[in-house]
Amino acid sequence: xxxxxxxxxxxxxxxVQPYNWTGFYAGLNVGGIWATNSDxxxxxxxxxxxxLGYNWQTGNLVFGLETDIQASSVRGSNTTTVxxxxxxxxxxQRYFGTVRGRIGFAxxxxxxYVTGGYAYTTINHEGTATGTVTGPYSASNFKNGxxxxxxxxxxxxxxxxxxxxxxxxxFQGNTNIYTTTVPPVSITYGRPSENVLRxxxxxxx
Numbered sequence: 048x049x050x051x052x053x054x055x056x057x058x059x060x061x062x063v064q065p066y067n068w069t070g071f072y073a074g075l076n077v078g079g080i081w082a083t084n085s086d087x088x089x090x091x092x093x094x095x096x097x098x099l100g101y102n103w104q105t106g107n108l109v110f111g112l113e114t115d116i117q118a119s120s121v122r123g124s125n126t127t128t129v130x131x132x133x134x135x136x137x138x139x140q141r142y143f144g145t146v147r148g149r150i151g152f153a154x155x156x157x158x159x160y161v162t163g164g165y166a167y168t169t170i171n172h173e174g175t176a177t178g179t180v181t182g183p184y185s186a187s188n189f190k191n192g193x194x195x196x197x198x199x200x201x202x203x204x205x206x207x208x209x210x211x212x213x214x215x216x217x218f219q220g221n222t223n224i225y226t227t228t229v230p231p232v233s234i235t236y237g238r239p240s241e242n243v244l245r246x247x248x249x250x251x252x
Contacts, residue, residue, distance in 0.1 A: 065155050066153075066155050066156045066202050067104055068102045068104045068109045068151075068153055068158060068202075069102055069103050069104045070101070070102060070251050070252060071099075071100070071101050071251070071252045072099075072100055072101070072102070072208070072249040072250060072251045072252065073097065073098065073099045073100075073249065073250060073252075074097065074098055074208075074210075074247050074248050074249030074250060075095075075096070075097050075098075075247060075248060076094075076095065076096060076097070076098060076115070076117075076210075076212075076245045076246060076247030076248075077093070077094065077095045077245060077246065077247070078093070078094050078095075078243060078244050078245025078246060079091065079092070079093055079094065079243075079244055079245075080092055080093070080094050080119060080121055080241055080242070080243045080244075081241065081242045082121050082123060082140065082239060082240070082241040082242075083239070083240050083241075084123070084125070084138070084236070084237055084238070084239050084240070085220070085237030085238050085240075086125060086127065086236060086237045087125055087127075088123045088124065088125035088136075088138055089123050090121045090122050090123025090124075090138060090140075091121065091123075092119055092120035092121035092122060092140075093119075093120050094117045094118065094119050094120070094243065094245065095117065095118055096115055096116050096117035096118055097115065097116065098113055098114065098115035098247065098249070099113070099114055099115070100112055100113030100114065100149070100249075101113075102149075104153060107152055107153050107154065108150070108151070108152065108153075109149070109150070109151040109152070109153050109158055109160065110148075110149070110150055110151075111148070111149035111150075111151070111160075112146075112147070112148055112149070113145075113146075113147050113148075113149055113162070114144070114145065114146045114147070115144060115145055116142065116143075116144040117142060117143050117144065118141065118142055119140045119141055119142055119143055119168075120141075121139065121140040121241075122137065122138070122139050122140075123137070123138045124136065124137050124138070125138065128178075130179060131178045131179035132176055132177070132178040132179045132180035132232070133176065133177050133178050134174055134175075134176050134180075134234065135174055135175050135176075135177075136172055136173065136174030136175075137172075137173050137174065138170055138171065138172055138173075139170070139171040139173075140168055140169070140170055140171070141169070141171070142168065142169065143166060143167065143168035143216065143241075144166070144167055144168070145164060145165065145166045145167075145194045145214070145216075146164050146165045147162045147163055147164030147165070147194055148162065148163060148164055149161070149162045150162075151200075156201060156202035156203075157199070157200075157201055157202075158199065158200040158201075158202075158208075159197075159198075159199050160197060160198060160199075160200070161196070161197040162194070162195070162196050162197060162198070162212075162214075163193070163194060163195045163196070164193070164194055165191070165192075165193065165194070166191075166192040166193055166194040166216050166217075166218065167189070167190065167191055167192065168189075168190050168192070168216075168218060168239075169187055169188065169189050169190070170187075170188050170190060170218075170236075170239060171185070171186070171187050171188075172184070172185060172186045172187075172188070172223065172236075173185045176228045176232065180228050180229070180230065180232050181228065181229050182227055182228035182229050183227060183228070184223075184225035184227050184228050184232070184234075185225075185227075186223045186225070188221050188223070188236075190218040190219050190221070190239070191218065191219055192216060192217050192218035192219060192238075192239075193216070193217055194214050194215070194216050195214070195215050196212060196213045196214035196215055196243075197212070197213060198210055198211055198212030198213065199211055200249070206250055206251045206252075207248060207249070207250055207251075208248065208249045208251065209246070209247070209248055209249075210246065210247050210248070210249065211244075211245075211246050212243075212244075212245055212246075212247070213242070213243065213244055214242075214243040214245075215240070215241070215242055215243075216239075216240070216241040216242075216243065217238055217239070217240050217241075218238060218239045218240075218241075219238060220235065220236050220237045220238045220239075221235075221236055222234070222235045222236070223236070
């Protein structure tokens with residue numbers, strides 16, 4: 048029999064393996080934060096930090112767990128008058144962290160996700176009272192709260208991904224009793240609420 052012609056040979060199609068998001072990763076991020084308090088205090092600043100997490104992919108669905116810690120330059124101020132006393136206060140937040148679950152939908156090298164979980168921080172209060180209450184006061188309060196948000200991530204290279212993310216943070220209120228003023232005074236603080244926008248890069252192990 049004669050040799051088969053090229054037209055008789057079956058066509059061959061190259062198969063490209065879809066990108067798989069399963070595995071551990073670690074990375075860095077930078078961004079901005081805008082904070083408000085139910086008492087009227089407002090503040091903003093820059094953030095920067097790192098994250099560590101794990102993804103597990105099944106089909107187009109990606110499930111994950113991530114923790115991060117952020118340095119923060121948030122600073123705000125507030126002035127309140129109660130019963131003839133004026134309280135002028137500065138609030139600072141030097142860090143916050145979260146531990147969150149992630150659920151996403153992957154389309155090859157693109158991943159869109161929602162995220163939520165536990166958040167924590169410390170808020171520092173420094174103020175001066177005048178009028179019927181006088182003197183300086185200060186406190187440092189550790190606060191628990193929650194984080195909710197979402198983002199999009201792109202696998203730019205084999206092991207490196209780039210992401211953009213939004214988080215809403217809400218923390219518990221508290222009451223402080225200050226003994227450094229005359230007379231001593233009790234101040235109740237409402238819930239701090241913060242909005243975070245950040246970009247980052249992850250390395251997949």
